[in-house]
Amino acid sequence: MEATTAASQAAPAAVPLRANREFRLLWVGQALSDFGTSMTALVLPLALLSSGYSTSATSTIGTAVLVTAMVLRMPAGYLTDHYSHRRLMLAADLARLVTVATVAVWTYLDRLPIALAVVTVVVAQVGVELFRPSQNATVRRVVPAAQLGTAISLNQARAYAAGIVAPAVAGLLIAASLWLPFAIDAVTYAVSALCVLALYRSLRRAEAARSARAGGAADRAADPKKAQEAQEAQEGSGGAKAAPRERFLPRLTAGLRYVVRDPFLRTVAGLAAGENFAFQALAYALLLGIGREHNGAAAVGLAMSAAAVTGLTGSLIAPFLQRRLRMQTVMAAGPALAAVMLALAWYTGSGIAFAAGYSALCLLTPVNGAVFGTILATTVPENIYGRTTTALGFTTEILQPLGPLTAGVLLAYLSLSGTAALFALAFALLAAVALLMPSPPAAPDPRTAAA
Template identity: 60%
Template sequence: MTTAEAGAEPTASAAAPPSSPPLRANRDFRLLWIGQALSDFGSSMTFVVLPLVLLAGGYSTSVAGTVGTVILVTAMVARMPAGYLADRYNHRALMLAADLARFAVFAVVAVWTFAGRLPLAVAVAAVVVAQLGAELFKPSQSAVVRLVVPREQLPTAVSLNQARGYAAEIAAPAAAGLLVAVSLGLPLAVDAATFAASAVCVYLLSPTARASRATPLTAAPPTADEAEERFLRRLTAGLRYVAGNRFLRTLAVLSTGLNLLFQALVYALILGLGQGEGGSGAVGAAMSAAAVTGLVGSLVAPFLQRRLRIQVLVAAGPAVAGVLLAVAWWSGSGVAFAASFAAICLLTPVIGAALGVVLVTLVPREIFGRTTAAIGFVTEILQPLGPLAAGLLLATLPMSGVAALFACCFAVLAVLALLLPNAPKPPAPDSPTP
């Protein structure tokens, strides 16, 4: 298969006239965006409410906290196989299956919660199914967006997709609090309804989007050993593509360190500020401010991408956070510490949008799902160490010392980001697929 076949849609879109209809007039993108905005809102409420449901059922805080661990582990295990499936099967069918499975499982959880005590096994099964569905949905949705959105509008499309997630994080906790006051099961029922709404939006996609799929690789029937080897090679095709591309390889390593520091900073903020008087209020205010800045960052991402090199975009977040953390170290100010987290949240979606555009314009279509899954897997593999690192640091250092250490680490990442190689240009229509 040639790159012309693999990426025909973006290449054709690039030749579209400047008067391409705006995204708000793009029916397929609008359906996907609305469906996922509702789904993100419901999932954000469940993230807040499900531990409360378990606590209300008499489970300990440690048991209730296992839900978060299950989500993280499921995501890491499912990401690569989900990317493989997204490259092999019809994207619309995969998205429908993911939405309907999540609708069914959370409808059961909601009914069970209304009826009485929710068993831990049911809660764990629900979050496993939900995370499997999320990992299956994401690469398929990205592939459809790549197909239905003209190339010149991709930065705006990626940024709007990120913005809906931040908007959900802002609105969902307050909505969850209001609904929990009525009944613990009500937010879970709303979450189930949002998955049903998302499934309807996916079902209504145009015939062009419905036919979206990567062309499966075909060959003569292999032996058992050859089949196993081929499967492993196909499963890891995204990893090998990233490893063989200098820009993606370097950016993935840099992003791995940035994600680790981000997670450590989040938990240092929660544990450090939460220990003081009025700590819970301070932590809540910091998280709300960070969600707002993340939404703003998503909205301004297209503007910044058109004016700044990707090296500057990637370096800006760690640089600003490092400066604010240095202020926190010098002054001992918790406000400056919280501001560093808000700065990272402001610029992280800008980095994510820039990377998303590079992926949809550079990666061949037949390995797009596996490549995006590989990027996510590699960049998030050290994230579970972040909370542990924050706890250990706060146990041995004062808050100002932790701020100083984080400031140095972010400064190093900012310098390394400026040394990133240039992003390769999208392949020509007649060039061979890597």
């Protein structure tokens, strides 16, 4: 399988990403889907409030999203490694299309019931958890190793761009009618499903052409049905050879055990868990600390928009920094810059400096994601790639639910500047840990793998 992977990645090496049809299909479909999802995430709570539900009842949809994500993160990786990526992505898109279309029709006809809203966000999060690892595995398959960093950065950029554009468009659509954002979101899922279908048809044709050129599988290439069956079998098994049947639990936790055994991944998981917790706490401290001041809502909105813009900028400069800086330097830069800005916020009492600390993290978080995503895509064995990435997602986000509570407790006893001082110390410590991280494992030599 390593030889197959190396050969498949070496073939399109000279093709730039903008000319890579498979990557374009996946990127465009998900760009539209991200846009629609961002609108729904904003409009759904407003629809519940307009239906007469309280803020506490409306907040249950956030809890439903969080619980669903934690429960399904690792099983989704297992499914990615054992079943067809195409079928998983199609199922995720079609399920979300049906539920969001139902919300659109119901909102058009009557007030939205909270039970339907909860079902919608649960199904949407299930779709996210199924789609994300299958998409990552597909990107690894259609993009040469030398271009993976750029591809991951472009995927992050599309999400930030959706976060910038979607709120403004949602506001215009709500002014026309509350059901319109949901209807458009349903259309984006339909387009994404069509892009997935077109992508895999293109992959099957390319696979058949490579088999024909190799000469060793001419009979399979001549029979489209056999070629499709072989392709589906390769996707479903993650490319691994047949192995003795293991029990379900060891297979489910294979990615987690791989992370625990690997010193680099183990260190990154601990560092990222601390950073994600601090990042979430800082976001809520910004929301609550500045939001309670005079004209605070406008200030928070401006700060969040600025953070989205810096996140988009970080996604675009990630390939440049990734090629020129050590991995440890890249991982430490965001927390270090945030620590400097938050120390300035403590010294001056400036809310602008506090918001700048949050934006500093948003600027460099995509760079970290591109660096780390490239390392995973080039070093983790393909047959456990989905389970490894989802296990890392689970471990690095497990402390996030404590972030909002921590922010609330800090602001209950400290001023905004005092809270900034504690955050500055925390991020300085995280930057120091990042500088001391072990080096990542070397990617296997494609020539050795092919041999």
